[in-house]
Amino acid sequence: MVDRTIAFVRTKDVPPMPPPPNAAGPRKWIKDNLFATPANSVLTVLAFLALYMILSGTVPWLFNGIWTASSLSECREILGGSTGACFAVLAERWNQLLFGFQYQSELYWRPGLAFILLFFAAAPVLFFDLPRKLLIFTALYPFIAYWLLWGGSILWPILALVGVVAGGIFYQRFVRNSFALGFFGAIVTAFVVWTVGGYIIPDVEITEGAMRSVPSRDLGGFMLNMMLGVTCVSLSLPLGIALALGRQSSMPIIKYICVVFIEFVRGVPLITLLFVANVMLGYFFPPGSGVDLFLRVVIMITMFSAAYIAEVIRGGLAALPKGQYEAADSLGLDYAQAMRLIILPQALKISIPGIVNVSVGLFKDTTLVSVISMFDLVGMIRGPILASVEWQGVYWELYGFAALLFFITCYGISQYSQWLERRLTTDHR
Structure with missing residues (x-):
């Protein structure tokens, strides 16, 4: 006879049972996201059909691409009537797409080095957990990059650095209580030092520290887009802050x-400002100053972007x-301290999506x-490359490559x- 007076007490939890197949896993995700309702099911089927029609023509075109050929006609001969891309234009003209058609090939290392140093210079600004001492290189990078890209006398970037330092001293000593007035005063001071030095340097014979000079008209390709983008965004952000406070x-x-x-x-289109930079802006500078087109374009694009920022x-x-x-006033902070320590950090955090939208x-x-007539990446495609007899008629490959570069960056x-x-x-989350 079995003794039933002692009750059974479980000492371990029963292992959980697996969920039903329809309650978890890929089947549940597909049901909830693709076939939740009859309307969603119809839209899913139509989307798959459209995707199939696009990929059925694109994938063979991509995988049958030709990378070794000297012209479009040779690509077509190799394909023999089948579908395929002529990527040989990228292999043949990659240097023109990236650096333009006038930049000397033996100097490609200079923009390449400037591009690599850009990441080291931007890292302390973008990732503020890094040591603050790295900001010294960030402050020196614009002058190093200028010398690498344009070459010439090393006294030019040194003079520009002296002008910026003089502008910073002007801001610190005279107008610290007004950020907008101090910013504009610092710019004017730096410009005056740079202008005065411009009349001194040409009279000085320089034998050391000189590198082969590259005129601005030789800049082109995606390098020109990167230079304009990085320069104008970097300048328009502080100018936009000054304008907003002003x-x-x-x-x-x-x-x-x-x-x-x-x-x-x-209220003015950017293309109009670019035509003004090309035709009229040179008249606002002193006669014989020789302000080239690149600087004029930087001024106009920076002004345009700063207004939106x-x-x-x-x-x-x-x-x-x-x-x-009111909290800043209660702490006894002056205007510049309140803006730097309390107001601007919060306002800039709120404005991050809008600033990034303007930058992109x-x-x-x-x-x-x-x-x-500045041969950037699109200008190179529309001009020298498509105008050549060998590659006339190649569109998708070139513009697709341009779209890929811009997509990766943005x-x-x-x-x-x-x-x-x-x-x-x-x-609180």
Whole structure:
């Protein structure tokens, strides 16, 4: 007879049973996302049909591509009537697509080195967990890159560095209480030093520290797009901050100047400003100053981008509650300290999506310089390459390559901005 007076007590939990097949796994995801309703099922089927029609023509074209040929006609002879891309144009003209058709091939190492150093210079700014001492190289990089790309006397970048330092000293000693006025004063001081030095350097014989000079008209290809994008974005951000603060200034003259500048630039197409830079801007400089087209284009694109960034930052400033300004006043901070320590960090964090949107749009708009005879990546495709007899008629391969380069760059900027937003998130989640 079995003793049933002692109750059974389980000492271990029963292992969980696996979920039903329809409640987890790929089948559930497909059901919930692709075939949740009859309408979704129809749209899914139509989307797969459209994707199949696109890929059925694109994939053979890509995988049957020809990489070794001297002309489009030779590509067609090799294909023998079958479908395939003529990627040989990329293999033959890659140097022109990246560096232009006038930049000397033996000097390709100079823009390549400047491009590599760009990552080291941008790292302390983009990733603020790195040691602050690295910002010294970041501050010196623009002058190093200038000397690598243009060559010539090393005294030119040194003189420009002296002008920037003089402008910084002017800001620190005289107008620290006004960021906008100090910024413009620093720019004027740097420009005066640079202009005065321009009359001195040509009279000095230089035998050391000189590198082969490259005129701006020899710059081209994707290198030109990168130079314009990096330079204009770097300059337009502080200028946009100064314009946004100037628009909110209590000084009527500064406020109205900033308002008129922002509204005028935002109301004019960029292509119009580029034509002004090409034709008219040279008349605003002293006679014989020889300001080349690249600098004039940088000025106009920077002004255009700064006006839009100013409005984005103004929106970030308007989004801050009034209590933040009152908190800065209660701590006894002056205007410059309040803006640097309390107001601007919060406003810039709010404005990150808008600033990145303007930056990406600006980088893509650098292709507009092709309308004023600057042979950037698109200008090289539309001009020397497609005008040649060997590659006349090759479109998809060239423009696809250009689209890929711009997509990689813009996608990288977008991913970094999303990472930065997550990194700076301090709200309760």
